[in-house]
Amino acid sequence: MEKKDLEWGKLGFGYIETDYRFVSNYKDGAWDEGTLTKDSQVVISECAAVLQYAQTIFEGMKAYTTKDGRIVTFRPDLNAERMISSAKRLEMPVYPKEKFIDAVCQTIKANAAYVPPYGSGATLYVRPYMFGSNAVIGVKPADEYQFRVFVTPVGPYFKGGIKPLTICVSDFDRAAPHGTGNIKAGLNYAMSMHPYIECHKKGYDENMYLDPATRTKVEETGGANFLFVTKDGKLVTPKSDSILPSITRRSLVYVAQAYLGLEVEEREVFVDELGEFAECGLCGTAAVISPVGKIVLHDKEIALPSGMNEMGPTTKKLYETLTGIQMGTIKAPEGWIYEVC
Numbered sequence: 438m439e440k441k442d443l444e445w446g447k448l449g450f451g452y453i454e455t456d457y458r459f460v461s462n463y464k465d466g467a468w469d470e471g472t473l474t475k476d477s478q479v480v481i482s483e484c485a486a487v488l489q490y491a492q493t494i495f496e497g498m499k500a501y502t503t504k505d506g507r508i509v510t511f512r513p514d515l516n517a518e519r520m521i522s523s524a525k526r527l528e529m530p531v532y533p534k535e536k537f538i539d540a541v542c543q544t545i546k547a548n549a550a551y552v553p554p555y556g557s558g559a560t561l562y563v564r565p566y567m568f569g570s571n572a573v574i575g576v577k578p579a580d581e582y583q584f585r586v587f588v589t590p591v592g593p594y595f596k597g598g599i600k601p602l603t604i605c606v607s608d609f610d611r612a613a614p615h616g617t618g619n620i621k622a623g624l625n626y627a628m629s630m631h632p633y634i635e636c637h638k639k640g641y642d643e644n645m646y647l648d649p650a651t652r653t654k655v656e657e658t659g660g661a662n663f664l665f666v667t668k669d670g671k672l673v674t675p676k677s678d679s680i681l682p683s684i685t686r687r688s689l690v691y692v693a694q695a696y697l698g699l700e701v702e703e704r705e706v707f708v709d710e711l712g713e714f715a716e717c718g719l720c721g722t723a724a725v726i727s728p729v730g731k732i733v734l735h736d737k738e739i740a741l742p743s744g745m746n747e748m749g750p751t752t753k754k755l756y757e758t759l760t761g762i763q764m765g766t767i768k769a770p771e772g773w774i775y776e777v778c
């Protein structure tokens with residue numbers, strides 16, 4: 438297979454159309470077989486449930502070329518399970534786990550020419566998603582749905598080196614208690630656009646959302662979970678029912694314990710204790726971990742001891758171990774790596 442002639446190292450995080458995508462339709466209570474297609478356009482009713490009432494959910498994952506030239510993906514079973522819980526919350530049909538994994542693997546394999554080579558720093562981003570496709574005007578769940586998977590090559594996240602982020606505590610809330618903060622749905626992102634733009638206007642990189650009930654506890658950013666490292670080297674990650682269960686975060690917690698021998702606390706993290714941490718990072722599929730150098734709380738600035746020039750030492754070890762597992766240079770725990778081709 439000949440790779441596409443792309444400048445892998447120069448790619449950003451944007452959409453590049455690839456050759457194939459997977460499409461399956463749900464109608465009369467059942468999913469069809471699903472198929473790969475070259476058609477990148479979606480044609481639906483002007484009154485489709487997704488367009489009127491945002492009945493849509495998605496996943497995000499990656500495919501990598503390992504050092505020995507295999508194409509692999511990371512823990513797709515967890516993405517499948519998370520999509521099932523998202524579907525249930527929005528009264529959408531479940532796309533079965535085995536079919537999800539198969540659709541993801543088929544799509545990656547069909548676009549193998551777009552999977553960036555080992556060592557380029559680039560990866561193939563995989564986007565499974567599902568939406569209500571038939572016309573719905575009175576408020577109720579759709580009867581017909583479309584499940585799709587497309588892929589797009591994305592560049593190295595830290596182009597030109599690692600630059601720690603400045604985060605600001607948002608006055609907006611991300612997710613209500615007992616709301617939809619724990620599912621991966623477009624609606625959670627639509628409402629984050631305004632706070633995100635406001636935060637950028639003030640010169641910050643990301644918002645830190647607090648728990649809406651008391652506004653004293655750390656939740657997450659618009660699209661990544663928080664990790665903190667204490668001065669005595671413990672990993673701390675916020676526990677809340679309204680944050681999205683990041684697969685990267687759950688994997689890093691395991692890596693911290695099983696590979697690095699760190700103690701891990703999953704617990705409520707109070708804004709008042711932010712000044713006591715040694716390191717802070719954001720974790721998600723896109724960057725694995727982005728270090729945070731500074732947290733701004735209204736007129737108060739908290740500078741993390743790890744500074745604005747590099748990742749803190751523990752964050753760096755976590756980052757290197759997990760990316761090593763994903764790229765095949767460090768032995769993975771049983772069942773984490775799925776070989777696509």
Ligand SMILES: *Cc1c(COP(=O)(O)O)cnc(C)c1O
Nearest residue numbers: 660661662681683684685721722
């Ligand atoms: C997708 C997402 C994450 C990161 O999850 P990963 O599975 O690690 O990619 C974190 N927070 C939110 C709100 C998300 O949508």
